[in-house]
Amino acid sequence: MKNILNKYRAKYISSLYNLILSLWLLFNYSCETPIQTNGNSRPVNDEMIVCRNHGNKLTYVNQYTFELIKSVSINIPDSLQIHSKCLSTNKDYLICIGSPDTPPFRSYIMVYDITNDSVTSIFPTGLDSVGAPRLTAANILEEPGLIYLSSHEVGLYYINFLKKNISQISSELEVDKEFFHSPDKKNLAILKTIFRVSEPGYSETEIYNTSSRLKNIELILNENNIDGIQIIDLKFSENNKIIYISFRDPEKRGVEKYFGSYNLETKQLYKSFLTFPWSVNPNYIAYSSKRKEVYLVGREDKFYVIDISTKDYKIKEIVDLPGKVPSPSRILVRDDQNIAFVSCVYSDLVFSVDLENKNILKTIEIEKPYWMFPL
Numbered sequence: 096m097k098n099i100l101n102k103y104r105a106k107y108i109s110s111l112y113n114l115i116l117s118l119w120l121l122f123n124y125s126c127e128t129p130i131q132t133n134g135n136s137r138p139v140n141d142e143m144i145v146c147r148n149h150g151n152k153l154t155y156v157n158q159y160t161f162e163l164i165k166s167v168s169i170n171i172p173d174s175l176q177i178h179s180k181c182l183s184t185n186k187d188y189l190i191c192i193g194s195p196d197t198p199p200f201r202s203y204i205m206v207y208d209i210t211n212d213s214v215t216s217i218f219p220t221g222l223d224s225v226g227a228p229r230l231t232a233a234n235i236l237e238e239p240g241l242i243y244l245s246s247h248e249v250g251l252y253y254i255n256f257l258k259k260n261i262s263q264i265s266s267e268l269e270v271d272k273e274f275f276h277s278p279d280k281k282n283l284a285i286l287k288t289i290f291r292v293s294e295p296g297y298s299e300t301e302i303y304n305t306s307s308r309l310k311n312i313e314l315i316l317n318e319n320n321i322d323g324i325q326i327i328d329l330k331f332s333e334n335n336k337i338i339y340i341s342f343r344d345p346e347k348r349g350v351e352k353y354f355g356s357y358n359l360e361t362k363q364l365y366k367s368f369l370t371f372p373w374s375v376n377p378n379y380i381a382y383s384s385k386r387k388e389v390y391l392v393g394r395e396d397k398f399y400v401i402d403i404s405t406k407d408y409k410i411k412e413i414v415d416l417p418g419k420v421p422s423p424s425r426i427l428v429r430d431d432q433n434i435a436f437v438s439c440v441y442s443d444l445v446f447s448v449d450l451e452n453k454n455i456l457k458t459i460e461i462e463k464p465y466w467m468f469p470l
Contacts, residue, residue, distance in 0.1 A: 140470055141157050141158050141159050141160075142155050142156065142157060142158065142164060142469075142470045143155070143156050143158050143427065143436070143467050143468060143469045143470060144156075144189065144209075144466075144467070144468040144470065145438065145445060145461050145464045145466070145467050145468075146180065146464070146465065146466050146468075147440065147462070147463035147464065147465050147466075148440070148463075148465040148466065149176065149177055149178060150177060150463070151168050151169035151171055151177050151191075152166060152167075152168050152169075152462070153166065153167050153168070153169065153189070154166045154461050154462075154464075155167075156445070156459060156461075158429050158434070158436075158469065161447050161456070161457045161459055163459070163461075167212055169189075169191065169205065169207050169214060170213070170214050171191075171193065171205055171214060171217065174195050174196065174197075175193040175194065175195060175203060175205075175217075176193050176194060176195070176196050177191045177192070177193040177205070178191075178192055178193055178194065178225070178227065178228060179191065179192050179227070179228045179229060179230045180192075180230065180466060180468075181230040181231050181232055181242060182232060182468050182470075183232050183239060183240070183242070183256070184232040184233060184234050184235065184236065184238075184239045184241070185236075185239050186209070186468075186470055187208070187209060187210065188206050188207060188208060188209060188215075188256070189206075189207040189209055189468070190204065190205070190206060190207075190230060190232075190242055190256055191204070191205040191207065192204055192205070192220070192225070192228050192230060192244065193205060194225070199223055199224075200223055200224045200225075201219060201220075201222075201223055202219070202220045202222045202223065202225045202228075203217050203218065203219055203220065204216070204217070204218055204219075204220055204254060204256055204259075205217050206256050209470065216256065216259070218259045220244075220252075220254065220261050221261060222246075222249050222252075222261075224248055224249075225244075225246040225248055225249050226246050226247060226248040226249075227246070228244055228245065228246040229244070229245045229246070229272060229273055229274060230242055230243070230244055231243050231274035231276070231283075233253075233305070233308065234276055234280040234283070234305055235305060235306065235308065238255070239257070240255045240256050240257030240258060241253060241254070241255050241308075242254050242255075242256060243264075243274060243309065244261075245272040245273075245274070245285075247268060247269050247270055247271050247272075248268065249268070250263055250264070250265050250266045250267060250268060251263070251264040251265040251267065251272060251309070252264060253308070264309055269290065270287050270288065270289055270290075271287070271288040271290070272285050272286065272287050272288075273285070273286045273288075274286075275329055275330070275331070276305070276331075277331035277335050278331060278333055278382075278384070279333075279335070280305055281304065281305055281306075281335065282302060282303065282304060282305060282313075282331060282335055283302075283303045283304075283305050283309070284300050284301065284302050284303070284329060284331070284338070285300070285301045285303070285309075286298055286299075286300050286326055286329060287299045287300070287301065288325065288326075295325075295345030295346055295348070296325060296345055297317065297320040297323070297324065297325050297345055298317060298324070298325045298326045298342075299315055299316065299317050299318055299319075299320075300315065300316040300317065300326060300329065300338070300357075301314075301315055302314045302315070302316070302359065314359065314362060316338070316357050316362060316364075317364070322364045323344070323345070323346070324342045324343070324344060324345070324364070325342060325343050325344075325345050326340050326341070326342045327340075327341045327342055327343060327352065327377045327378050327379075328340070328341045328377060328378065328379045328380045329341075329380070330380055330381065330382040330389070331382075332382070332384065333384035335359065336358070336359050336360060337356050337357065337358060337359065338356060338357045338359060339354075339355075339356045339380060339382060339389050339403065340354070340355055340356060340357065340380075341353070341354055341371075341377075341378040341379070341380050341391060342354075342355065343373070348373075349373055350373055351370040351371060351372065351373050352370065352371045352372070352373055352374075352378050352393070353366060353367070353369065353370060353371070354367050354369045354371070354380075354389070354391065354401060354408065355367050355408075356403075356408075365406070367407075367408040369401065369408060369409070369410060371391065371393055371399070372393060372394070372395055374393060374394040374395075374421075376393060376394040376421075376422065376423045377393070377423055378391055378392070378393040379391070379392060379393075379423070379424060379425055379426055380426065381426035381427065381428045381435060382428070383428055383432045383450065384432070385432040386432060386450060387402070387403055387404040388400055388401060388402060388403060388411065388450070389401040389403050389408075390426055390428070390435055390448075390450075392416075392424045392426055392437055393424075394421045394422065394423070395419075395421060396415060396416040396417065396418075396419035396421075397413050397414070397415065397416065398413070398414040398415075398416055398435075398437060398446070398448055399412075399413055400412040400413070400414065400450075400453060411453075412453040414448055414453055414454065414455065415455075416437060416439065416446050416455070417455075417458075418439075418442055418444060418458070419439045419442050419444065419446075420439065420441040420442045421441070422439060422440050422441035422442065423440060423465070424437050424438055424439050424440070425437070425438045425465060425466065425467060426438075427467040427469065428450075429469075430469070432450065433449070433450055433451060434447055434448065434449065434450060434456070435447075435448040435450055436448075436467055438464040438465055438466070438467055439464065440463050440464060440465045441463075443460055443461060443462050443463065443464070444458055444459065444460060444461070444464070445458075445459040445461055445464050445467070446458055446459075447459065
């Protein structure tokens with residue numbers, strides 16, 4: 096009897112907790128001024144937002160002087176935990192998804208106005224237990240409020256944060272999906288990682304025309320695992336004819352990782368002879384059309400510069416990242432393609448790498464840096 100009473104007491108407390116949260120959100124955000132957008136990209140400036148994968152703290156950094164401008168915290172209820180972030184199409188809002196840290200794990204969209212440093216909207220998605228969601232702007236200028244959400248727990252969705260509505264695109268579950276835009280934003284790739292119990296997993300890459308709103312697949316790379324690889328990260332070339340990839344061979348777990356490319360006209364995979372240390376952490380890449388280089392960083396303290404000017408890809412330079420604790424690192428290439436920023440989440444460091452001289456210009460101290468959003 097005591098166990099039954101405890102069970103109902105816990106259920107009652109959880110329901111009361113979520114009711115209070117819902118009333119708080121209703122009181123604070125139901126009478127808000129409608130979100131405005133001018134339909135044009137916000138003026139280009141020198142700043143980027145650096146933030147951890149989870150959490151509400153944002154650090155603004157000048158991309159040219161490397162100085163810290165300010166740190167702010169997104170004003171949300173203490174009971175909500177942020178799980179993912181993306182910039183809106185016009186870069187005027189930072190969109191976050193979060194949920195309470197106790198069940199039921201109902202998900203909310205939080206809209207942060209970058210210019211005015213304020214949360215303009217928090218609204219429920221109607222989705223529960225979304226796991227580790229992926230978010231991206233649709234990059235359709237005619238629909239500046241449109242973003243995509245993907246989770247292997249709930250599927251793939253449209254969300255319009257201006258109109259506060261959501262609709263499902265795909266109910267496909269147990270498939271990890273990541274979004275990648277081409278430099279000109281005319282194409283969008285969805286990297287699908289398929290995990291299987293009885294045999295090694297693999298990945299497929301679906302290529303869409305951005306304007307199609309994910310309705311029509313133009314082509315699929317490694318369809319049904321024809322090439323036998325699992326892509327880790329990818330980048331479109333400037334002309335959208337090549338996709339550069341870091342990948343693993345699922346049959347050789349624990350051996351090494353690789354670099355190569357796909358020809359988008361022939362769908363042919365090119366595997367270079369380059370190999371990199373294996374780890375469970377991703378090997379993220381970035382691309383410079385100006386320098387005809389791809390940059391790769393993995394778990395270790397090495398920043399690899401890969402020469403892609405000829406078909407025989409080769410390592411041009413290796414830049415040491417002193418003080419980097421083994422961990423995942425993201426790479427952001429500045430618009431002028433003269434500097435690459437490397438975030439080191441466990442080291443509390445962001446490195447600015449001079450891509451002309453291939454050395455470290457400055458090490459920027461920031462707590463748990465992971466994402467870097469150029470404004």
